[in-house]
Amino acid sequence: MKKTLFLLLAAATIFSCSTTKEITEPAAVAHKAPAYGDMFTEKTLRYDFHHAGDNSNEYYYFDRLILEGEWAGSRESLINPFDYGEQHFRIVDAASGKVIYKNNYCTLFNEWQTTPEAAVTQRSFPESVIFPQPKNDFIIEFYARNKKSKEWEKKEEHKVSVNDYNIKPGNCDYEKVDIHIGGDIAHSLDIVLLPDGFATEEKYKFIAACHMWSDALFSYAPFTQNKHRINIRAVWAPSAESGISIPGKGEWKKTLLDCRFFTFGSERYQMTEEFQKVRDVAAAAPYESIFILTNTDKYGGGGIYNFYGLGSAGKTGRTGEVYVHEFGHSLMGLGDEYVEIGNTVSALYPEGVEPWEANLTRFVDFNGKWEKKIAEGTPIPTQVTAESSEKDWKIGAYEGGGYLEKGIYRGWPECMMKALTDFCPVCQEAINRYLDYICK
Numbered sequence: 001m002k003k004t005l006f007l008l009l010a011a012a013t014i015f016s017c018s019t020t021k022e023i024t025e026p027a028a029v030a031h032k033a034p035a036y037g038d039m040f041t042e043k044t045l046r047y048d049f050h051h052a053g054d055n056s057n058e059y060y061y062f063d064r065l066i067l068e069g070e071w072a073g074s075r076e077s078l079i080n081p082f083d084y085g086e087q088h089f090r091i092v093d094a095a096s097g098k099v100i101y102k103n104n105y106c107t108l109f110n111e112w113q114t115t116p117e118a119a120v121t122q123r124s125f126p127e128s129v130i131f132p133q134p135k136n137d138f139i140i141e142f143y144a145r146n147k148k149s150k151e152w153e154k155k156e157e158h159k160v161s162v163n164d165y166n167i168k169p170g171n172c173d174y175e176k177v178d179i180h181i182g183g184d185i186a187h188s189l190d191i192v193l194l195p196d197g198f199a200t201e202e203k204y205k206f207i208a209a210c211h212m213w214s215d216a217l218f219s220y221a222p223f224t225q226n227k228h229r230i231n232i233r234a235v236w237a238p239s240a241e242s243g244i245s246i247p248g249k250g251e252w253k254k255t256l257l258d259c260r261f262f263t264f265g266s267e268r269y270q271m272t273e274e275f276q277k278v279r280d281v282a283a284a285a286p287y288e289s290i291f292i293l294t295n296t297d298k299y300g301g302g303g304i305y306n307f308y309g310l311g312s313a314g315k316t317g318r319t320g321e322v323y324v325h326e327f328g329h330s331l332m333g334l335g336d337e338y339v340e341i342g343n344t345v346s347a348l349y350p351e352g353v354e355p356w357e358a359n360l361t362r363f364v365d366f367n368g369k370w371e372k373k374i375a376e377g378t379p380i381p382t383q384v385t386a387e388s389s390e391k392d393w394k395i396g397a398y399e400g401g402g403y404l405e406k407g408i409y410r411g412w413p414e415c416m417m418k419a420l421t422d423f424c425p426v427c428q429e430a431i432n433r434y435l436d437y438i439c440k
């Protein structure tokens, strides 16, 4: 049963972002962020672009700027201090040269770059980032990890005049439905749930699925304890047809977000490449984190850090647990802690490179992860015997994780990111730290 589950999970999440070594931020972004009101309005600015290239080259092509609704993020936490992800962008004040906003993320393009197709083909994916609207002219800078060294490299910069008449006003009139409101927008994590493949008459089926998603999230620590600072809103946006496309079986549906199975040839990897359409619909609600619920019973989904998470809304098997697992990926890039038996080499977690994920280590740069939580005298690798019960477990370095059997370590025997059980203490602490930043 477990093995089957691992295989299913592997199919859904094997493409979660690849590894890297932790990099110290340059002094330019280490300064304390200026007061929010001096630099930003209360609105959200959206920068759409196309991310193109192949497995070793990437290019950024500007598309458009859109002025959207209320900024849902913190007014204090403006420079993301977590070195997660394969990408980050910075907003630099043009006059002073100071970085006034920074955020990290991963994309579907990053994952496509690891596929065989990327060795022989060039492709372009629509992408988009959001940030609080600057009051003064700014430069947006895009950074990506070097494919070998994993150090950050600046790839593109674009100077923007805030008075540019081409900045288009957002025009989103889809209906917003509150599912759970825990706190005020600035001091909460704002999650938006989006539908795909729900026809006009299926609104209440979607809303019921949103309540199930919310109940699933709040049934797991540490989300249970953080209910007061998490908001969940749904956007009702019907599709022309009911159901989801399954290209590998010749089944195509006209759906609003164009979600489909068989992404990059993996049947259970259900995603959409139309990320700008996703932003168009999400804009009906203030949001920081996107999760898409698709109208299908077929197992599949995925989650990409600060991009979006996706899961099937049909109530089959362990739907709630899978939602929360994928949300672990999309909220803060938690890595998969499970092992694929016999797997000894992975392009995602190369030897000698520290995973950037908070819950995996190769001991290349363990500093700042959970090393201080390991009691003195704990053997490394840490082991549990078949007879030991959970109350005897302690934080350590258990070998296996990130799909590999050897050379990579997790902090606890079991976890939501391993076998859909409760989040382990290492993940719980990392989630709490992340929420403290977002909700400041």
Ligand SMILES: [Zn+2]
Pocket (backbone or CB within 6 Å): 337, 359, 412, 414, 415, 416, 417, 423, 424, 425, 426, 427, 428
């Ligand atoms: Zn964990």
